[in-house]
Amino acid sequence: MRRLLVAGNWKMNGSKEQAEQLVTALVQGFSGSDQVEMVLCPPTIYLDQVAGLLNGSAIGLGSQNSSEHEAGAYTGETAPAMLLDMGCRYAILGHSERRTLYGEDNALVAAKFEAAKAAGLTPILCVGETLEQREAGETLAVVAAQVGAVLARLGNEAFAEAVIAYEPVWAIGTGKTATPEQAQEVHAAIRAQVADSNAQVAERVQILYGGSVNAGNAETLFAMQDIDGGLVGGASLKADDFLAICQSANG
Numbered sequence: 001m002r003r004l005l006v007a008g009n010w011k012m013n014g015s016k017e018q019a020e021q022l023v024t025a026l027v028q029g030f031s032g033s034d035q036v037e038m039v040l041c042p043p044t045i046y047l048d049q050v051a052g053l054l055n056g057s058a059i060g061l062g063s064q065n066s067s068e069h070e071a072g073a074y075t076g077e078t079a080p081a082m083l084l085d086m087g088c089r090y091a092i093l094g095h096s097e098r099r100t101l102y103g104e105d106n107a108l109v110a111a112k113f114e115a116a117k118a119a120g121l122t123p124i125l126c127v128g129e130t131l132e133q134r135e136a137g138e139t140l141a142v143v144a145a146q147v148g149a150v151l152a153r154l155g156n157e158a159f160a161e162a163v164i165a166y167e168p169v170w171a172i173g174t175g176k177t178a179t180p181e182q183a184q185e186v187h188a189a190i191r192a193q194v195a196d197s198n199a200q201v202a203e204r205v206q207i208l209y210g211g212s213v214n215a216g217n218a219e220t221l222f223a224m225q226d227i228d229g230g231l232v233g234g235a236s237l238k239a240d241d242f243l244a245i246c247q248s249a250n251g
Helices: 016-029 044-054 080-085 096-101 106-119 131-135 139-154 180-197 199-204 218-222 239-250
Strands: 004-009 036-041 060-063 090-093 122-127 163-166 206-210 229-232
Touching: 004 090, 004 206, 004 239, 016 036, 016 044, 016 239, 036 090, 036 239, 044 060, 080 106, 090 106, 106 122, 106 139, 122 139, 131 139, 139 180, 163 180, 180 199, 180 206, 180 218, 218 229, 218 239, 229 239
Parallel strands: 004 036, 004 229, 036 060, 060 090, 090 122, 122 163, 163 206, 206 229
Antiparallel strands: none
């Protein structure tokens, strides 16, 4: 049985004071569980602070991005090995905001995925369609292309020690959420695509749902067969809300 994973993506929010208050509350409120793992993904500038606050706790640490390069003249970038050195276990890659605002295409995301895995990080690959693509009936094709780029680059073991997060772009930060049935359809298609390459990896890979996940809808989403937790945005900035979502995953 797959363990559920709930990851909080703070995006470009917070301060040193807010980080201390939030992480302290989460550490006090989350004692760990055999059923669910909690991960925090703060802005890069706060990784060291958050790592220190999480020391000895049951909560994991992740980054919001990672470079495709190991080192070199790439001003403003952060290498996967640096993130690992800061205590990160996970790295969010291919988030729709990175794809849309910063022009990251499937090939670049796949390169970042490969570099993260090579360094020892566990990539969280974000995939998802826009509202226009959903209305045009292109959801499964768009998601298949995003997943397929990683499979094409890394082969049938690509998603061993990796995570996939389905985030419909139209549901991110909008208050709109895919119905559990809509999300399950895409999650099942993703798992089937991975299974075509490696059935054992497909059975183990965690596929998260993201897109306005909150304490009110988490339980019904996480009850779906192929939804293995959530990638949470705004609600992860409020300790009570994020703890409630993790409790939903805990059953």
